[in-house]
Amino acid sequence: MLESNLKLRLFQRSTRSLTLTEAGERFLHSVRDHVESLQGAIAEASNGQSEPTGVLRLSMSPTFGVEYILPTLPEFMRRYPLIRPEWMFENRQVDLIAEGYDAAIGGGFELTPGIIAKTLASAHIIAVASPSYLEGRISPHDPSGLVELDGIVMRSMRTGRIRQWQMRDVAGEEQPATLKERIVVNDPSAMRSAAVLGLGVAMIAKPDALPYLEKGELVRLIPAWYADAGPISIYYANRTFLPEKTRLFVDFISEAFQRERWPERFAGTLG
Structure with missing residues (x-):
């Protein structure tokens, strides 16, 4: 009935298959959102009491x-x-x-x-390391000092580049956070685990670091500074x-x- 009213062939039919024509694909794309809205309205009405x-x-x-x-x-x-x-x-x-x-x-x-x-x-990014790694080392006062420490960095699978961060403090001052590429991984959880193992400093999201900060397995470096992701x-x-x-x-x-x-x-x- 729809094909007859539109005077268009919407389907290619055979004894084994039913597929959309190019015109059918265009028509489906045009009406899909409206059909979903109608189905949602029907479901909303029918489930109102359940x-x-x-x-x-x-x-x-x-x-x-x-x-x-x-x-x-x-x-x-x-x-x-x-x-x-x-x-x-x-x-x-x-x-x-x-x-x-x-x-x-x-x-x-x-x-x-x-x-x-x-x-x-x-989603704020902070610099962290384990207490064992920091033992005997001087903690930096700002992001420029991070370059003196071993960096655990991440290579983006999408771009192939090492992710770089621009850090800021609450006063609005900004500095680049440049880490020595001592260890390179491709996963945030691997960065965190490597930091917990005492292998260096990692720049990770605070939610990922929080349980380990609370347990004392990680320490936050330059706590007045963060990057905004x-x-x-x-x-x-x-x-x-x-x-x-x-x-x-x-x-x-x-x-x-x-x-x-x-x-x-x-x-x-x-x-």
Whole structure:
């Protein structure tokens, strides 16, 4: 009926397959968001008097996700037992819409059309080392002194370059943080582990360092200085009718960040 009304062939048909024509692909691309909105509205109306259900597909980085987001899961499942989590821990930026994710948590995502980012906390980078490494060494007073120490640095898998940071203090002064490339890895958790082992100084996100700082396994160097890596956000599709499961999770994780005081504890401005 649709093909007849449009006077277009939308499908290529055979006895074994049914595929879209080029015109069909264009038509699907044009109406997809509207169809999803309609389906969301129907689901919202039909589930208005019942518990929220469905699969909640979430993407996040392994280190941050396992340390902070995964421990919130028992409470979320107690509140919403009919929602089934499908959580992926991966070091990459996913395409929420194309890959069928409900949400993603992280930083540095490209805000493509139709995606909303809700800031949860700041991602500040700090310099850390183990007490055993610092024993007998003079701690630097500002970022320029870091070059005298053994650096544990990260090479970007995307660009192939060593990540460099520009540090600042609360007064607004800025200095480059140049580390001697003593050890090169490609993963933030490996940088942290190497620092805990006493192999040198690493520039890592404060959330990644925080449990080890609190246990005394790492020490923060030049505590008046930090680098800003942008916000930690939760990303989700901008839809007129956001699925109930997604809306509930966005609210839930925002509450968890405030309850645990993570925005304050993750801030590199607090030495």
